[in-house]
Amino acid sequence: MTQHRGWSPWRRHLLTRFVLSLLLVAVLPLAGVGLGLITLTRNTLTAHEELLHITEAGYIGEEIAAFITGQQSALEVMAQYPFADLSPEQQKQAVYTFAREQSETFHHVYFINAAGEMVIPPNHEHEKEDQHSEHEVSTHGTVDTSQPEFSAVLAGQPYLSPVRYAEEHPYLVIAVPVWGAEGQTVQGMLAGEILLDTLWDHIAIRKACPYAGIYVLDQEGRLIEQSPGLEVPASDFWQSDFVQQAAASGRPGSGLFTYRAADPQSDEQIRWVGFYAPMPGDLGWTVLEVETEQHAFACIAAMQRRALLWIGGGVALALAVSLWLVRDLRRPIEALTGGARRISHGELGFHINVNRPDELGELADAFNTMSRNLARLEQAKADLTNMIVHDLKNPLGVILSALQLLQIKAEKQHSLPEDQAKLVDMALENGDRLLAMIHTLLDVTRLENGALVLHQEEVSLTSLITEATKDLASLAAAEGKEIIVQVPEDMPPVLADRDLIRRVLDNLLSNALKYTRRGGHIWVSGRPDPEGKWGIVAVRDDGEGIPAEHQALIFERFGQVDAGDARSGAGLGLTFCKLAVEAHGGRIWVESAPGEGSTFLFS
Structure with missing residues (x-):
């Protein structure tokens, strides 16, 4: 076998090179394309997931804005009642009736006439005993007409207050003008307080992830309300840069941040992802949806794991098929190689057993045909050699004997000229060489056949x-x-x-x-x-x-x-x-x- 010095072992093995070439040309590029598609799909799904959560936050903000607008409309309808033509007792009774009808929404409803006198219904069964309006005074009391809602309404404009807090409970004041009979002058204002603690009782929460927490923030990042079943995060959560940025941005967005675990005694830091969208209207509120990164992108991570398993399985299958193919090809190739070596060592006619319907089977058949032909040729050569040895030996012996007698006679009688005697000597010398060659050929044949003792x-x-x-x-x-x-x-x-x-x-x-x-x-x-x-x-x-x-x-x-x-x-x-x-x-x-x-x- 020809040895190629300096060649690495894998270059000397065709099947190994075949497997490596298959990996380099087919399997690895496909795996690379698969990983690239996984990355592209992950990025696309991540963007889609972010858009879904931001859209969800925006939808909740629209629901809250629609709820508040509806309550303002209800007050405006009530404000069309002719309060100016009623006595104070009748005014109080009218406000009381409206408050009772709106007990699911308003905590307090009150009417203030143009003189600053406020008509307030007494506490009713729908009101919480531990909650009191900062405007609650006696039935015959007066209010400061310089308060923002009063001055705005006297100018003929509805008023929506910032979030206010009574004993840490957030509430909102809605005030609308009450017009006179001619609709030219403002006769007073009708105001209502909405407790924001019950906000989720009036809107439908639609969450893409059951683990998400939904929070409503004001412009300063303070918590107004949160979805039911959640613990209120610690104060450092609301003071974090991400929450402050979300509350003040005024536009939709998302981001990752790190915050401690839910257990206050735990030092574990968890990565969270937040999605936020501003609420429509002039309130400046922001709806923030927060969940752990693990839960937020759980479906994407599961998809990625499945894709990696498919790619890994595909690579393993390709390797298994390659190894099977190598083994399937290796047997006939080794048989052909072994047969060629045995023929090179003189075993002409050696037959290899390769029964295949493909090209390797045809190659094996051609090899066996070649081996048989070589054996026949070798036998023909041996027969020719034997014929030459046996058929030429005896005639050559007779010729040499005759030449020797002629040489002896010529030397005794000097009957041959010198030039002819030289020819006889030359003929004897070459005849001896030919006879020695025949003997050597005969010995070679005997040695090959094992007949020489x-x-x-x-x-x-x-x-x-x-x-x-x-x-x-x-x-x-x-x-x-x-x-x-x-x-x-x-x-x-x-x-x-x-x-x-x-x-x-x-x-x-x-x-x-x-x-x-x-x-x-x-x-x-x-x-x-x-x-x-x-x-x-x-x-x-x-x-x-x-x-x-x-x-x-x-x-x-x-x-x-x-x-x-x-x-x-x-x-x-x-x-x-x-x-x-x-x-x-x-x-x-x-x-x-x-x-x-x-x-x-x-x-």
Whole structure:
């Protein structure tokens, strides 16, 4: 397998890259879009929730304004009664009757004539005993005509007082002019006091949130009234910047603020949200709706949680599908990879079991077809090799015998000219080479088929290396090359087939001589392995070296590196060496780089 140095592990795994790519390209962007939509939706719903609460506060303000306007209208209708034509007792009786009819609304109703004399009905069963008007005097008393309501009404205008307090109970005074018979002069004023403690008894409260508290404030931020069932907050609540701003703003708005818990003994600070809207009319009141942030946006928070759960579930589902897809794709890919490795190791015809109807199934079928074709081709090559070995060996032997007889006869009788004798020698030399090649090919075939029987015995690698190098020393010297032997004398013997290991050494030395330039060196060394059971032999030269991409090819049958000259052989020598060493249970390998020579090692 080609190793890509510097690549991170995930880049070397296609399926891992596929999952990560799916996450980066599909899942994460969708999750990001989902989160963006959640944020957008939350902002939209928050704005809608704020508008809903502000509208609700405005509606309550309109209800309060309509209630007060209705009470003013009722007084104006009563004011059309001809009070000027009545005696004081009749005036008092008329006011009493009107007060009784309006007992659900007015606490006190009184008539003051133009002379400042006030007609006040006595306390009735509808009045609270502990509440008294600041205007209550004797039936025959008089009032100061410089009071604001009196002076305004004498000018012919209705009057609506600021909020007044009697024993901390807020009330409101409404005064309207009473005109004379001709409608040209004001004969007095009819006034009524509305207790604001009972304000919620007369209007409908419409709340979007059951946990909200609704408060009516005056311009100074003082509490006028609140919705039923609420505790009155501490004074520091009404003095807070938010409440003061809401009371004085004169326009709708909202805001967040922090205030302590409802329990006075608790130091817990709670975030609240308030929505406020000014009440129509000239009173300058403000309706304030307050609730905890948790309750105010509970539905939005629940929506956000559900959306996050959906997004998380979608991401988890995408991951699960990706992992399932990876596992589904991984099995056939691993089967194909394993089959390719086994074929590369010589198991031609290996069949993989991948039964799929998709493209991977088609790829597996094509792989199995290729494997069968390779097995057939290998068998055809083996048959051809066997035919060449067996059919050429005997005729070649006859030819060589004839040439040898001719050479012997020519040497004894001097019957051949010198040039013809050289041709005979050349024919014998090449015939011997061809015969040796046939024997090597035959041995390779036997080793591959396991038909070659090893004759193992204890062999001294030291003596074997010495013999092999001694036989080639003269040839090396003739070519201007030097063989250097570096083998310890006390190297322990090994169990091996002497002839096969000698042929392995001869092949490696011959190759080293072939690819070493004149003046070069060949080093032959041997050493025992760390456990002392095997020997390790190395043959090193300072030749051209072998590129990394060709180092596995040279051990295959007929595999060789193109040297560009006549030094290339048939490509069987290293194949024989590999098979012979592996038949002993050892291994052979090469360490080389272009321009740095080569070292062949076997153990």
